[in-house]
Amino acid sequence: MSDIKADVKMKPVDAVIVGFGWTGAIMAKEMTEAGLNVVALERGEYRDTYPDGAYPKTLDELTYIQRSKLFQDMSKSTFTFRHSITGVAVPYRQIGAFKPGTGVGGAGLHWSGMHWRVLPEELQIRSHYERRYGKKFIPEGMTIQDFGVTYAELEPHFDFVEKVFGTSGQAYKVNGIVVGDGNVFEGDRSDNYALAPQKVPYTAELFRRAAKAVGYHPFVNASSNASGPYTNPYGCQMGPCNFCGFCSGYACYNYSKASPNVNIMPALRMVANFELRANCNVVRINLDGSKKRATGVTYINADGKAVEQPADLVIASAFAYNNAHLFLLSGIGKPYDPVSNEGVVGRNIAYQMMSTIQTFFKEDTNTNPFIGAGGTGVALDDWNGDNFDHGPLGFVGGSPAWCNPAGSKPISGIATPDGTPAWGSAWKKAVKKSYLNTVSFDCHGANMTYRDCYVDLDPTYTDKYGQQLLRFTFDWKENDIKMSRFVTDKMMKVAEAMNPESIKVSVKSVGDHLDLRNYQTTHWAGGTAMGADRKTSVVNRYLQSWDVHNVFAVGSSVFPVGIGYNPTGLACALTYWSAKAIREQYLKDPRPLVA
Amino acid sequence: MKIIGISPHRRHFLRKAVGAAPVVALLAGAGGGLAMAVSKDQPAYKPRFFDATEWATLTALVDRLIPADGEGPGALESGAHEFIDAQMNTPYAYGALWYMQGPFVPSIEQFGYQFHMAPRELYKSALAGVNAAVNKQSGKPFVQLNAAERDAVITQLQKGSLDIGEVPAKVFFNQLLQNTREGYFCDPVHGGNKDMLAWKMVGFPGARADYMDWVEQYGKKYPLPPVSIA
Numbered sequence: 001m002s003d004i005k006a007d008v009k010m011k012p013v014d015a016v017i018v019g020f021g022w023t024g025a026i027m028a029k030e031m032t033e034a035g036l037n038v039v040a041l042e043r044g045e046y047r048d049t050y051p052d053g054a055y056p057k058t059l060d061e062l063t064y065i066q067r068s069k070l071f072q073d074m075s076k077s078t079f080t081f082r083h084s085i086t087g088v089a090v091p092y093r094q095i096g097a098f099k100p101g102t103g104v105g106g107a108g109l110h111w112s113g114m115h116w117r118v119l120p121e122e123l124q125i126r127s128h129y130e131r132r133y134g135k136k137f138i139p140e141g142m143t144i145q146d147f148g149v150t151y152a153e154l155e156p157h158f159d160f161v162e163k164v165f166g167t168s169g170q171a172y173k174v175n176g177i178v179v180g181d182g183n184v185f186e187g188d189r190s191d192n193y194a195l196a197p198q199k200v201p202y203t204a205e206l207f208r209r210a211a212k213a214v215g216y217h218p219f220v221n222a223s224s225n226a227s228g229p230y231t232n233p234y235g236c237q238m239g240p241c242n243f244c245g246f247c248s249g250y251a252c253y254n255y256s257k258a259s260p261n262v263n264i265m266p267a268l269r270m271v272a273n274f275e276l277r278a279n280c281n282v283v284r285i286n287l288d289g290s291k292k293r294a295t296g297v298t299y300i301n302a303d304g305k306a307v308e309q310p311a312d313l314v315i316a317s318a319f320a321y322n323n324a325h326l327f328l329l330s331g332i333g334k335p336y337d338p339v340s341n342e343g344v345v346g347r348n349i350a351y352q353m354m355s356t357i358q359t360f361f362k363e364d365t366n367t368n369p370f371i372g373a374g375g376t377g378v379a380l381d382d383w384n385g386d387n388f389d390h391g392p393l394g395f396v397g398g399s400p401a402w403c404n405p406a407g408s409k410p411i412s413g414i415a416t417p418d419g420t421p422a423w424g425s426a427w428k429k430a431v432k433k434s435y436l437n438t439v440s441f442d443c444h445g446a447n448m449t450y451r452d453c454y455v456d457l458d459p460t461y462t463d464k465y466g467q468q469l470l471r472f473t474f475d476w477k478e479n480d481i482k483m484s485r486f487v488t489d490k491m492m493k494v495a496e497a498m499n500p501e502s503i504k505v506s507v508k509s510v511g512d513h514l515d516l517r518n519y520q521t522t523h524w525a526g527g528t529a530m531g532a533d534r535k536t537s538v539v540n541r542y543l544q545s546w547d548v549h550n551v552f553a554v555g556s557s558v559f560p561v562g563i564g565y566n567p568t569g570l571a572c573a574l575t576y577w578s579a580k581a582i583r584e585q586y587l588k589d590p591r592p593l594v595a
Numbered sequence: 596m597k598i599i600g601i602s603p604h605r606r607h608f609l610r611k612a613v614g615a616a617p618v619v620a621l622l623a624g625a626g627g628g629l630a631m632a633v634s635k636d637q638p639a640y641k642p643r644f645f646d647a648t649e650w651a652t653l654t655a656l657v658d659r660l661i662p663a664d665g666e667g668p669g670a671l672e673s674g675a676h677e678f679i680d681a682q683m684n685t686p687y688a689y690g691a692l693w694y695m696q697g698p699f700v701p702s703i704e705q706f707g708y709q710f711h712m713a714p715r716e717l718y719k720s721a722l723a724g725v726n727a728a729v730n731k732q733s734g735k736p737f738v739q740l741n742a743a744e745r746d747a748v749i750t751q752l753q754k755g756s757l758d759i760g761e762v763p764a765k766v767f768f769n770q771l772l773q774n775t776r777e778g779y780f781c782d783p784v785h786g787g788n789k790d791m792l793a794w795k796m797v798g799f800p801g802a803r804a805d806y807m808d809w810v811e812q813y814g815k816k817y818p819l820p821p822v823s824i825a
Contacts, residue, residue: 055804067692068692074692075694081706091696094692242807366816366817409780410780423660424661432797435797435799517704
């Protein structure tokens with residue numbers, strides 16, 4: 001636990017927010033609307049469209065991707081990893097498999113804009129599977145559990161998030177009536193998307209045609225890259241996305257990709273009861289003698305001074321796993337122990353189970369992969385969630401699949417056919433032929449949670465402030481690999497229907513281990529799981545700490561199980577759900593909202 | 596649709612590309628002194644970080660990773676080696692972008708980079724190590740090997756079967772290949788990808804970054820040449 005002593009004590013505020021990405025910005029907006037004096041603390045630098053996304057400097061793959069301009073500064077803090085509870089963890093020294101954010105806007109400044117809700121049954125995953133397939137269907141050691149909130153309860157918040165983000169897309173049904181060719185598997189909606197769907201680049205169109213030909217149900221997926229000019233409910237404005245192709249990993253130069261900086265911050269700048277402090281790294285939530293009430297937080301400012309910020313309400317809105325780190329450093333909740341299966345903080349960590357299919361075509365196909373937007377594309381849900389009968393298959397979970405032309409750049413983005421050497425003339429010949437003639441698509445599988453996959457504090461390695469790093473104990477499990485192989489096999493039919501010259505498949509085999517070297521996805525989840533039972537969750541259904549009632553945690557850290565979709569839409573809807581409970585119930589009578 | 600023509604810049608590039616042709620031919624051949632080969636209309640690049648022996652070895656390695664041939668520019672024509680030298684004076688090369696706190700313990704390769712050296716130290720150690728190892732094998736420094744012999748050494752590095760001293764051969768190979776590709780395909784503002792030759796080869800338009808009019812023109816070749824942010 002952190003023992004850093006404060007040098008300075010600030011004037012008390014009503015609410016302090018730890019981490020200023022999407023969920024922190026939403027909470028700041030909601031709490032200032034409720035009339036609270038709010039201070040948000042962001043460990044990274046101040047960032048905005050200018051200068052961090054300024055044209056043309058931002059269109060620089062070397063600086064932004066290879067040299068991680070907007071990602072977490074690994075020299076200050078990272079994570080350690082081991083595959084099993086008996087292993088020795090080593091640090092994630094260079095950015096590889098995932099790209100954590102830092103700075104104002106968090107990963108929300110350099111995300112892609114893939115915008116999803118959740119499949120309704122995924123919120124009740126354990127009870128749903130037990131009901132449909134029987135209790136024995138869920139394998140020993142798999143710790144999936146219900147979120148404790150229903151899709152119907154979250155629906156108004158999903159809708160509002162899409163209006164704040166200026167999400168482009170096409171609904172299938174609105175209030176039970178078919179309104180267009182959207183996703184037939186989608187949950188009920190109270191309204192269509194904020195904007196019409198984006199245009200479909202060529203690779204995604206080839207994917208759509210092939211998927212239709214094999215009998216699947218492709219649709220233009222929702223994207224928080226604006227398809228037209230837009231003003232959101234906060235009065236913040238977006239311009240139409242021009243498919244520049246510099247999206248994931250970059251700040252949008254065109255005000256087209258939703259971000260906390262573009263879609264919320266301009267409104268917060270107008271209010272007197274909000275203050276944002278950048279370069280303030282929170283090291284601990286402070287508790288009173290009873291350990292049942294938080295008194296504020298302690299952070300290290302840009303000058304290296306330890307500062308105490310007293311507050312009546314603390315919102316932990318750090319990125320995913322970092323909420324668990326903060327809780328562990330602060331002594332909030334009992335740390336999880338996989339051996340005794342007791343404790344909760346750090347439990348139920350999930351990643352995503354990816355596979356990729358690349359199809360290579362003859363010369364002059366001109367798929368033009370430099371044209372792209374991070375959230376644009378065509379997806380299908382035929383093999384996601386429980387949209388197909390799992391009974392004879394013997395695994396839990398599923399995988400959406402999509403062709404997402406996010407903009408391929410040449411240093412990191414040129415796929416080559418199987419058997420291509422990594423260097424020499426043959427490599428050069430292959431990249432020359434492949435760049436304009438490839439269609440690539442992904443199976444973005446859900447990762448279940450397991451008894452021995454969790455996070456705790458590393459015994460050896462520390463961050464810049466001398467605090468223990470967060471340690472991941474995590475590996476792939478047979479259930480998830482079986483799922484991925486099944487869905488990948490189904491998606492091979494789509495690849496074959498495109499009639500390419502060759503197909504390259506990247507899919508895990510049973511026995512494969514987590515590999516941190518190449519990028520997979522940044523979507524970790526869990527660590528401060530929500531739920532209805534305090535023995536298996538860190539926060540209740542309103543995202544309030546079971547142990548310290550004036551601390552709330554928001555973000556994908558509260559997911560008790562992994563989902564296949566990108567998590568931002570769900571993480572933000574849950575944040576509005578929590579904010580509603582704070583505004584309507586907690587502020588009137590501060591107490592545990594669930595007994 | 597926009598009118599397409601050969602811009603003054605492109606004419607300049609074509610002139611330079613022709614001027615560079617003999618160099619390409621020379622570099623593709625075997626023998627020493629490759630590092631000294633420069634095009635007639637450009638002064639020789641003077642490395643700021645590497646000494647003469649290191650520079651000659653680095654140049655010869657990079658030349659084989661992406662050779663000059665009829666398909667498009669080689670690494671040297673694109674200036675990938677000059678890019679690597681320039682990168683050595685950035686925070687990246689000092690390890691400032693990586694978590695470099697010890698202990699450094701041997702681990703399985705799935706956990707990524709676990710070696711204690713930052714790129715500056717790594718390159719110096721590994722380039723000397725390659726020469727020492729090659730000398731031991733063949734009695735000659737790396738630059739005096741012919742193309743096939745050089746490729747054989749690089750394959751040994753790639754497989755991790757050559758002892759080059761403190762740096763594990765695979766670690767060096769991965770670092771060198773990554774930096775070579777970066778220098779080949781980066782924006783020219785960083786000193787590599789000269790005249791955007793590698794972008795032209797694959798068809799990447801660089802920082803055009805506005806395709807509203809092309810996103811639905813399925814299968815049509817994008818007509819405009821690349822632009823740099825420089």
